[in-house]
Amino acid sequence: QVQLGESGGGLVQAGGSLRLSCPASTRTFRRDGMGWFRQAPGKEREFVASISTNGANAYYADFAKGRFTISRDNTKNTKNTVYLQMNSLKADDTTVYYCTAVSFGKNPKEPTSLGSWGQGTQVTVSS
Secondary structure (H helix, E strand, C coil), X not given: CECCCCECCEEEECCCCEEEEEECCHHHHHHCXXXXXXXXXXCCXXXXXXXXXXXXXXXXXXXXXXXXXXXXXXXXXXXXXXXXXXXXXXXXXXXXXXXXXXXXXXXXXXXXXXXXXXXXXXXXXXX
């Protein structure tokens, strides 16, 4: 199973921005799609965004469209990293965010995780 380590969360005021990072192994990065999910206490984990293996296609939950951008970079300095740039953050975005390698079925907004879920990174937006 593939387990990744997320980082970049923190406390930000409403309207602010954060960039989450998720480094992956070379094998995972070259083979799999990547996705970001989030889960608030007492709620089911929900899809945020996903990106295809070659980075050509990205998909977003409705709440993320226009505010969040998923990207993947494998230059020498970034070392197979997936990012989630989050702008115009709202209090409702407060929760823990997770990244995972994914496979795509018929609906790219319902990808299947290929790995174990890590600790995630906490995002807190103050209103």
